[in-house]
Amino acid sequence: xxxxxxxxxxxxxxxxxxxxxxxxLSRFADQYPEARRKAYANVDDIEVLRDDLRDMKRKTVDNIxxxxxxxxxxxxxxxxxxYRATDGDDLKQHLLQICRENNVHRIVKSKSMATEExxxxxxxxxxxxxxxxxDLGEWMLSVAGQSPSHMVMPAIHLDRxxxxxxxTQALNEEIPSDIPFMIQxxxxxxxxxxxxxxMGISGANFGIAENGAIGLVTNEGNARIVTTLPRIxxxxxxxxxLIPKIEDASKILRLLPRNGTCQRMTSYMTMIDGPTPxxxxxxxxxxxxxxxxxxxxxxxxxxxxxxxxxxxxxxQCVRCASCLNVCPIWTLVGGHVYGHIYSxxxxxxxxxxxxxxxxxxxxxxxxxxCRKCESICPGKIPIPDLIDELRSRAIQEKGLRLPEKAVFQxxxxxxKVFHTLxxxxxxxxxxxxxxxxxxHLPLFFAGMTKDRSLPALAAEPFRDRTTRLxxxxxxxxxxxxxxxxxxxxxxxxxxxxxxxxxxxxxxxxEVIFPEGQNCCGKPVLGxxxxxxxxxxxxxxxxxxxxxxxxxxxxxxxxxxxTLHKTYVELFQNDPAWLARAQAMAAKVRxxxxxxxxxxxKAGRLVPTKKKALRTITYHDSCHMKRGLGIFEQPRALxxxxxxxxxxxxxxxxxxxxxxxxxxxxxxxxxxxxxxxxISNIKNTGxxxxxxxxxxxxxxxxxxxxxxxxxxxxxxxADILAxxxxx
Amino acid sequence: MKKVCQNWxxxxxxxxxxxxxxxxxxxxxxxxxxxxIIHAEDLSSAQAAIADLIVTxxxxxxxxxxxxxxxxxxxxxxxxETMGTPIYTNKFAIAEHAPTADLGISTAEFCVGETGSVCxxxxxxxARVVGMLPPTHIIILNKxxxxxxxxxxxxxxxxxxxxxxxxxxxxxxxxxxxxRVLSLGVHGPSRFFIIAVxxxxxxxxx
Numbered sequence: 038x039x040x041x042x043x044x045x046x047x048x049x050x051x052x053x054x055x056x057x058x059x060x061x062l063s064r065f066a067d068q069y070p071e072a073r074r075k076a077y078a079n080v081d082d083i084e085v086l087r088d089d090l091r092d093m094k095r096k097t098v099d100n101i102x103x104x105x106x107x108x109x110x111x112x113x114x115x116x117x118x119x120y121r122a123t124d125g126d127d128l129k130q131h132l133l134q135i136c137r138e139n140n141v142h143r144i145v146k147s148k149s150m151a152t153e154e155x156x157x158x159x160x161x162x163x164x165x166x167x168x169x170x171x172d173l174g175e176w177m178l179s180v181a182g183q184s185p186s187h188m189v190m191p192a193i194h195l196d197r198x199x200x201x202x203x204x205t206q207a208l209n210e211e212i213p214s215d216i217p218f219m220i221q222x223x224x225x226x227x228x229x230x231x232x233x234x235x236m237g238i239s240g241a242n243f244g245i246a247e248n249g250a251i252g253l254v255t256n257e258g259n260a261r262i263v264t265t266l267p268r269i270x271x272x273x274x275x276x277x278x279l280i281p282k283i284e285d286a287s288k289i290l291r292l293l294p295r296n297g298t299c300q301r302m303t304s305y306m307t308m309i310d311g312p313t314p315x316x317x318x319x320x321x322x323x324x325x326x327x328x329x330x331x332x333x334x335x336x337x338x339x340x341x342x343x344x345x346x347x348x349x350x351x352x353q354c355v356r357c358a359s360c361l362n363v364c365p366i367w368t369l370v371g372g373h374v375y376g377h378i379y380s381x382x383x384x385x386x387x388x389x390x391x392x393x394x395x396x397x398x399x400x401x402x403x404x405x406x407c408r409k410c411e412s413i414c415p416g417k418i419p420i421p422d423l424i425d426e427l428r429s430r431a432i433q434e435k436g437l438r439l440p441e442k443a444v445f446q447x448x449x450x451x452x453k454v455f456h457t458l459x460x461x462x463x464x465x466x467x468x469x470x471x472x473x474x475x476x477h478l479p480l481f482f483a484g485m486t487k488d489r490s491l492p493a494l495a496a497e498p499f500r501d502r503t504t505r506l507x508x509x510x511x512x513x514x515x516x517x518x519x520x521x522x523x524x525x526x527x528x529x530x531x532x533x534x535x536x537x538x539x540x541x542x543x544x545x546x547e548v549i550f551p552e553g554q555n556c557c558g559k560p561v562l563g564x565x566x567x568x569x570x571x572x573x574x575x576x577x578x579x580x581x582x583x584x585x586x587x588x589x590x591x592x593x594x595x596x597x598x599t600l601h602k603t604y605v606e607l608f609q610n611d612p613a614w615l616a617r618a619q620a621m622a623a624k625v626r627x628x629x630x631x632x633x634x635x636x637x638k639a640g641r642l643v644p645t646k647k648k649a650l651r652t653i654t655y656h657d658s659c660h661m662k663r664g665l666g667i668f669e670q671p672r673a674l675x676x677x678x679x680x681x682x683x684x685x686x687x688x689x690x691x692x693x694x695x696x697x698x699x700x701x702x703x704x705x706x707x708x709x710x711x712x713x714x715i716s717n718i719k720n721t722g723x724x725x726x727x728x729x730x731x732x733x734x735x736x737x738x739x740x741x742x743x744x745x746x747x748x749x750x751x752x753x754a755d756i757l758a759x760x761x762x763x
Numbered sequence: 764m765k766k767v768c769q770n771w772x773x774x775x776x777x778x779x780x781x782x783x784x785x786x787x788x789x790x791x792x793x794x795x796x797x798x799x800i801i802h803a804e805d806l807s808s809a810q811a812a813i814a815d816l817i818v819t820x821x822x823x824x825x826x827x828x829x830x831x832x833x834x835x836x837x838x839x840x841x842x843x844e845t846m847g848t849p850i851y852t853n854k855f856a857i858a859e860h861a862p863t864a865d866l867g868i869s870t871a872e873f874c875v876g877e878t879g880s881v882c883x884x885x886x887x888x889x890a891r892v893v894g895m896l897p898p899t900h901i902i903i904l905n906k907x908x909x910x911x912x913x914x915x916x917x918x919x920x921x922x923x924x925x926x927x928x929x930x931x932x933x934x935x936x937x938x939x940x941x942x943r944v945l946s947l948g949v950h951g952p953s954r955f956f957i958i959a960v961x962x963x964x965x966x967x968x969x
Binding site: 061064065079115171172173174177190191192193195196197200216217219220221223224227228231232247248249250252256257258259261262264265266282283284286287290291298300301302303304305306307308309310311313314315316317318323325 | 765767788792795796854855858859862875877878879880886887888889891892895896912913914916917918920921924925926927928929930931932933934935936937938939940941942943944946948949950951
């Protein structure tokens with residue numbers, strides 16, 4: 038699947054049309070959050086457990102060589118053997134040698150992602166060894182010649198009929214699609230494999246340096262049999278599985294089963310420390326001896342990652358795959374689209390580190406940065422940030438594609454050119470515009486307007502309205518604020534910007550609009566072009582320093598996050614600009630949270646008692662909720678507003694599918710996300726949807742315009758402004 | 764029989780960590796994991812419970828461990844054998860009969876309240892096959908040996924785990940690999956019984 042000639046768009050289309058997979062994944066995505074919540078119901082504080090795991094793993098990676106040495110000497114002192122393989126080829130050759138030395142012919146395997154990573158089975162089969170996967174899902178897939186689409190549920194993309202076909206094919210007998218029958222058949226067939234095997238190969242969920250034990254977590258029990266019946270046991274594990282102490286295993290075990298399979302513990306948790314007895318029949322006689330134990334530590338890029346200040350965070354991964362379970366994109370396209378072995382967000386990162394950056398680049402932009410994964414990851418890995426980091430490195434190495442380079446470096450980084458082009462576009466779009474939406478675009482943009490209208494650029498951008506608006510600034514202001522509009526609120530939704538100004542002025546705030554402000558830089562940074570991003574950031578910092586204000590207000594969560602967090606990260610190695618970026622970041626406030634604070638101080642943040650005429654629901658923007666942690670304030674503001682009855686929608690914080698440029702580049706994926714969002718909105722019966730993000734507003738208005746034109750989408754600023762005296 | 768620790772009660776337990784107070788949480792979680800729990804006042808009522816199960820399960824051949832460490836348990840097994848069902852306790856006999864036995868019986872060291880897991884010391888080969896190959900597995904344990912959660916379980920384990928094979932069993936073998944439908948007994952046992960004995964001879968001296 039990692040071939041050079043992949044047509045990702047075609048693959049995605051095929052997956053979106055695969056009804057069996059779509060049904061399976063959407064049902065799972067629906068059930069997972071509640072099942073996970075139940076598994077954690079008897080835990081006092083999940084965050085404490087997550088912090089413990091992260092901290093333990095961080096400490097380990099910082100001393101990885103020392104821990105690996107300790108692990109190796111613990112295993113050796115107990116009579117096991119340890120081999121450190123630099124890569125897949127090295128590992129395969131060494132393993133083959135072990136097989137030859139021990140006269141091995143038949144091998145049973147329990148799940149080991151590391152062996153998938155290096156395509157071990159194929160190699161062993163080429164060398165005339167009989168190899169059987171024994172995890173039911175892995176076994177079915179190996180029969181079918183497929184690879185796992187999920188680390189924990191490898192065959193989730195299949196239904197029982199397809200499974201029965203694989204059974205039939207493998208066993209050469211007709212197997213009906215009856216699940217219990219299939220399970221019993223697998224038990225019978227694989228039991229023979231276990232009993233005849235000379236060697237068992239397992240992975241490891243952890244390896245303990247203190248005593249040299251490895252730990253395995255399974256439900257079927259195949260790992261327990263693989264490590265019990267054959268007279269030789271080979272463990273193949275990555276360095277990231279090492280932990281210092283026996284007690285550290287509990288830090289993994291309290292989270293991994295709960296996040297991975299929504300269980301408090303899997304059926305079997307097995308720890309093996311050194312060679313253990315095995316009894317088998319040699320000739321006519323039963324004998325007992327110590328099983329030979331070989332542990333192979335696989336590097337394959339891991340040790341380099343361990344010394345990388347950013348990427349070492351992948352060591353915090355325990356392979357629970359819950360990042361996939363909550364990923365809106367994985368839920369639509371499944372795991373195979375991600376090409377290599379590890380799928381989803383963490384898969385993109387692991388592929389880049391362990392396979393190749395070329396493979397990473399092919400699908401790295403399938404991450405929309407919604408941060409759902411980060412919010413539940415047991416090891417608290419900032420997955421979207423690591424993807425950004427890798428993207429930016431890929432760009433540094435290979436450069437941008439030409440059209441993007443031209444746009445980023447010549448247009449976006451130069452405000453005057455960019456804004457001139459936007460103004461020209463606002464006139465040029467006239468022939469296709471209808472009302473406030475572009476309903477028909479030239480043919481090559483057709484995918485963008487299917488089931489969704491795109492907004493027209495406003496005839497009069499916000500920056501041309503400021504003179505008129507700022508005449509109403511308070512005479513004796515309590516606060517002086519600069520408004521950072523961002524591109525959308527300046528050129529697409531200037532009316533919302535007017536609402537922002539009105540609400541702030543009503544609070545006694547003097548609002549100014551520094552004319553030299555440019556795009557926040559997110560589109561450029563999101564594509565990995567840090568050089569242009571820095572250029573844009575410096576310009577904005579200069580402009581806002583000169584404005585001499587108390588606060589900088591943005592009504593776009595993405596811009597807020599970029600100004601508040603990203604600029605500071607950009608200048609980590611540039612002390613002078615770092616100080617300036619920090620000074621700016623300290624002043625940046627997201628609009629709704631600022632207003633909610635001010636309303637509270639003024640006693641205005643109280644639920645209204647007046648009769649509601651309209652029903653309203655609220656859509657959480659990804660960047661707002663998980664990037665900035667703001668989700669209570671917008672709701673409090675709505676509840677304090679006259680005329681609306683608030684109601685929550687299902688999956689209120691699931692991405693609407695816009696996600697910056699993603700929605701346009703991958704419109705095939707963006708649209709199903711939008712459709713789900715719209716159906717959740719419709720099901721509330723609300724006639725208004727509140728948002729606090731202009732990008733979400735663009736996506737939802739576009740979708741509702743075509744599919745439910747009676748439902749209005751309003752920015753919180755517009756809702757608040759309506760309530761103020763004219 | 765080889766064990767990670769020959770006497771967990773004296774070498775690994777202390778009253779603060781291991782006592783009977785987490786039984787209820789354990790029982791609930793174990794049941795949720797499809798374990799079937801039978802209460803027994805002492806080992807002789809455990810023997811009666813096992814005898815009932817042999818009849819219900821129509822077991823023709825049994826493999827069992829734990830008799831070496833406990834003469835009382837050895838006499839339970841003898842008692843069962845006199846009822847007419849062969850019960851193999853010698854390690855080579857266990858190995859030979861494991862693929863065809865209908866029932867495996869072994870012991871556990873302690874229970875984990877948070878998860879419904881039982882901690883098994885399975886250093887010996889025979890202790891492992893007894894629990895994995897037959898379609899039904901019975902665990903006999905002392906219900907006064909419970910710990911609060913996985914963290915405390917590992918505090919206990921870390922005191923004695925120097926080498927060997929051990930772990931947790933939480934309910935029967937299961938899979939959800941086909942359409943995420945839960946199915947029991949894919950590779951290991953489909954039924955997992957816990958006989959919880961209140962008065963057991965190796966109970967720690969308080």
